[in-house]
Amino acid sequence: MSVDMPDPHTVQIAPLLLDWYDRNARILPWRSPPGTPAPDPYRVWLSEIMLQQTTVAAVKSYFEAFTTRWPDVAALAAAYDADVMSAWAGLGYYARARNLLACARTVVSQHGGNFPDDEAGLLKLPGVGRYTAAAVAAIAFGRRATVMDANVERVVARLFAVTEPLPEAKNRLYALTDTITPDARAGDFAQAMMDLGATICTPKAPKCLICPLSALCAAQAAGNAEALPAKAPKKAKPVRRGTIFWIERDGHVWLVRRPDKGLLGGMRAFPTGPWTSEAPGLAAAPLAAAGWSELPGHVRHVFTHFALELSIVGTRIENSCVDQGAGEWWRIDAIGTAGLPTVFAKAAHRVLEEGEWLTG
Known part of the structure; x- marks a missing residue:
């Protein structure tokens, strides 16, 4: 089978897959049932932004919380940045939340609250x-x-036995996905491909025996479905190191707001020094003369392009030695409501787990 000129029998893919989807579609809070009118574009857009590099299981509760609090694009556009960033905390990839607000405000201010209805308009x-x-x-x-996410990439790589590794194969897989996308029910077809990849054509141990496309799958015929798509070896991620400063007073801990631009922009966080290849120690400590206690070990978190190891040092103060205009005091027993990004939530958990450790 040529991967550039698909065999004529591939025209069967869409009908077979849509028939399977009509009977097996996942029930998700942002979806309409198969074959029914399209749902609210706001809910589709919101779910797709949330689902970028994030699992369906992780997104469900966030989606329901967002749509309850901000039921339409106008409500989201009018929201305070800090509220949205806090509601997003724990979902990761925080630039998505900043773009979410920017997009909602653009739709309201430039499009009268209506999303553009074609790819060209949406891409703007x-x-x-x-x-x-x-x-x-x-x-x-x-x-x-032509809708292609990681699940669709995997399904198409196996259907056409594309052995070229990712990411080099992406353009080829996109072209092949285009050849099997039908004119009618394209939305259902896209969701069917995603469901097939998520539930049947899984990365490991694909369930080929019950796959509706098994008879059309070149990789299944060759016996190498699980090996595809091939991926180029991953490069080791660099490690950055930093220090978290836990400043405690009267049952409260000092939080700051990270700069709007950059990693975790706009999020509440503990003060930190620089993140560098070598441990920075007390560099940029917010209280230069404080008597710091160090918590054993460190907190580790992996971002897209690097791993981060953070040491934690703390102090207890009697009076406000910190400029309160640059942050806020947050009750320690309510730290879970601060909307901290995952790496700082891990640090808070580590501190609370340790118990009494401060000498000040």
Whole structure:
């Protein structure tokens, strides 16, 4: 089978897959049942932004909380940045939350609260790339669009036995996905491909015996489905190191707001020094003369491009030695409500787990 000129029998893919989807579609809070009118574009867009590099299981509760608090794009556009960033805490990739607000405000201010209904218009919105534009166009507006996420990549790589490794194979896989995308029910087809990849054509131990496309799958015929898609070896991530400063007073801990631009921008956090290849110690400590206690061990968190190891030092003060205009005191017993990013939530958990450790 040529991967550039698909065999004519591949025209069977869409009908077979849609028939399977009609009977097996996952029930998700942002979806309409198969074959029914498209759901609210706001809910489709919101779910697609949340689902970027995040699992369905992790997104469900966030989606329900967001749509309860901000039920439409106008409500989200009017929200305070800090409230949205706090509500996003724990979902990761925080630039998505900043883009979410920018996009909502653009839709309201420039489009009268209505999302553009085609890929070209959607691509002009903040934070909307090729995948998201195609997904919203197809699912929300019924447009024929080529929708390819990681699940679809895997299904197509196996259907056509594409052995070229990712990411080099992405353009080829996109072209092949386009050849099997139908003119009608493109949104259902896209969601069916995602469901197939998530539940049947899984990365490990794919359930080929019950796959509706098994008879059409070149990798299944060759016996190498689980080996595809091939991936180039991952490069080791560099490690950065830093120090968290836990400043405690009268049952409260000092929190700051990180700069709007940059990693974890706009989020509440503990004060930190620089993040560098070598441990920075007490560099940039907010209280230069404090008597710091060090918590044994460190907190580790992996970001997209690097791993971060943070030491924790703390002090207890009697009076406010910190400029309160640059942050806020937060009750320690309510630290879980501060909306801290995961790495700082890990640090808080580590401190609370330790018990009494401060000497000040």
